Amino acid sequence: AYVELVQALLDEPVLTSPDWTQSFKLEVDASKEAIGGILSQNGRVISYGSHRLTEGERRWSATEREIYAGVFFTQKFAYYLSNSDFTLFTDSRPFSYLMKQRDPHGRFARWIAALQQFGGMTVQYRTGVSNVAADYLSRDIEVEFAPIETRIRTLEGLQKAQDEDEDCQTWRRQGKLPSGSGLERQTAISRDPGTGVITLHGKAIVPPLYRKEILDDLHRSTGHVGINKLYELSRRVFFWPGQKEACREYVNSCEGCARIKPATHRAVLRPYESKDLFADMQADICGPLPRTQRGNEYLLVIVDQASRFPWAYALKDTSAATIVERLGEVFSFTGAPMRLGMDQAQYFTGALTRKVMELYQTEVVSGPLYRPQARGLVERTIGTVKRRLAATVNGSEDWDTCIDCVLAGMRAAKSESLGMSPFEYLTGRSMRLPSMVGVAEIKPIQDEARASDINRAERIRQVLLRSRRVAETHSRTRSLQNVLNTRSTLVPQFKPGDLVLFSKGLKPRRKSAVAGLFIGPLEIVKSLSLFVYK
Structure with missing residues (x-):
């Protein structure tokens, strides 16, 4: 209604264009906080004006503020008034004698000089009661709203509501709550002799029609307390079956609480399954990191979803050309993936990156903004790389010299979700590390008959069995994660x-x-x- 009122004041027939053949009327007024003015012709408003006074201007006397209002709005509407006749209406009598001062000083002299350019001005006094239009624009009107009266606000209203409710009357006659509610209490319900209100152990029984109103009053008047606190407050003097559940539903549906309190619900875990090796990969960049002697500041991490096999590259910049070059190195080993998960950073969504992905016929999968969970695998891999780099460099800033060492450990270590290391998933054997040389001889699967077609088939069978074991391990891991995260x-x-x-x-x-x-x-x-x- 307020917006419609404002719009009505600004549209025809209230607001109109000036008629330069007729004189204008300027109404001004001042208060302790602001000044207001209205320019009109023949009762039709041409323009409104309002100005909040500064801290220094508020210390002026009432007469000074009234005169300042006239000076301010004649300057504001000078386009209309400079070469036109107009009447300035004010509820300040001293304004009428301002131009007649013989020896003005200070700001009064400056104001008189400012008004002298308006040769067609006539000042006319009107009482404050009659100057209501400009008065409205010069002060903040305090609106008093009538209190909303409801039937439940008084004991008489509660008693009348109980008398109109069939359940309350039935419970009072029987002296107990229905057994189906699980709250049966023999001879517990009675009518208070002093107030006439039906009570249960001294607590007023609230009819269904007014329960939400009770909760609304308690919840808002106590600063939006939670479920348990609202229940404790309401049960002190009120009772109805299912009272705590009603408190729970009310708080959960409160818009004020929803706006300020963080969300507690989470979506059920739905991990993405990649059954084919190098078919689905994820990539992301972290940085800027401390600049190394080689000029590297960023770290590009790429990981295969099926095998968890990681790659990491130190970068001097995050230009699309640099990123595409590194992706090409990985794809020369893995082949072009079917899908590549990346965020919506500019270096991943640029024209060059999109064009190269089209040439590889790779679908770019970009998750929602501000949701790193959509690329959880590469995000966790980045965290692991950064932690191990921090432990390896031991305070040195040349972290780019330790990437290969960290990658070797990640590729050789057993993955809980795979049940084996990423390297073993790819090659069928454990990774041979420098510390193992001369200690243990690591043999690949069926190494003694590698050239035999029969043993090639056997190796394929081993790979299939290994993939099946990995799938079973993934299933168990997902089940455990769902139990831990979806309670x-x-x-x-x-x-x-x-x-x-x-x-x-x-x-x-x-x-x-x-x-x-x-x-x-x-x-x-x-x-x-x-x-x-x-």
Whole structure:
């Protein structure tokens, strides 16, 4: 209604264009905080004006503020008034005698000089009661809203509501709650002789129609307390069956709480399964890191989803040409993958990168913004590489000289999800490290008959068996992760037209300590997948 009122004041027939053949009327007024003015012709407004006074201007006397209002708005509307006749209406009598001063000084002299350019000005006094239009623009009007009265605010209202509720009357006649509610209490319900309210052990029984109103009053008046605290407050003086569940539903549906409290629900884990070697890969860049003597500041990490086999390259910059060159080195060993998961950084989404991926016929899979979980494998790999580099360099900034050592350890170590090392997954044997030379001889599978076609088939069978074991290990790992991560998981399902609150990041930046975490509500337009919506 307020917006419609403002719009009505700015549109025809209220606001109009000036008629240069007629005189103007300028109404001004001042308060302790601001000044206001209205320019009009024949009762039709041409323009509104309002100006908040500075701290120094607020210390002026009332007369000075009134005169300043006239000076300010004649200057503001000078385009209309410079060569036109107009009448300035003010509720300050001293304004009428301003131009008649014989020896003005200070700001009064400057104001008189500013007004002398308006030769067609006539100053006319009007009482403050009559100067309401400009008065409205010069002060903050305090609006008093009538309190909302409801039937439940008084004991009489509660008693009347109970008398109209059939369940309350039935319980009072029987003296107990129905056994089906699990709250049967013999001879516990009675009518308070003083107030006439039906009570259960001294607690007023609230009819269904007014329970939400009770919870709303308690919740808002106590600063949006949580479920348990709201239940404790309500059960002190009120009772109804299912009271705690009602508190839970109310708090969970409170929009004010949803805006400020972080979300506690998480989507069910749905790990992506890659059955083919080098078919699905992920890539990401971390940095800038401490600049090395070779000029490297960034680290490009690439990992295969099936084998967990990692690659890492130190980079001087994050240009698309540099990244494409390193990807080409990896693809020369693995072949072009079917899918490559990357974030939406500019160096991954640029024209050059897209063109090269089209030549490789590789689908670029970009997850949602600010959701590194969509590329969890490469994110965890980056974390592992950084931790091991930090432990290896021991304070030195030449971290790029230790990448090969870290990669060797990651490729040779057993992966819990695979049940074997990434190197063993690829080659069928353990990785031969420098520390093992002369200690143990590591033989590949069926090495003694490598050239035989029969043994080639046997090796293929071994690889298939190994892949099957890996799949079983993945299944067990996923089951364990689901048990650990979905105990308190709540998966909300939305459909087009639903209203939701939206957070732009995992940890949104607040403008202040009392700002909300979310914006909205926004409308769901389309469901892109089980947990992704537009």
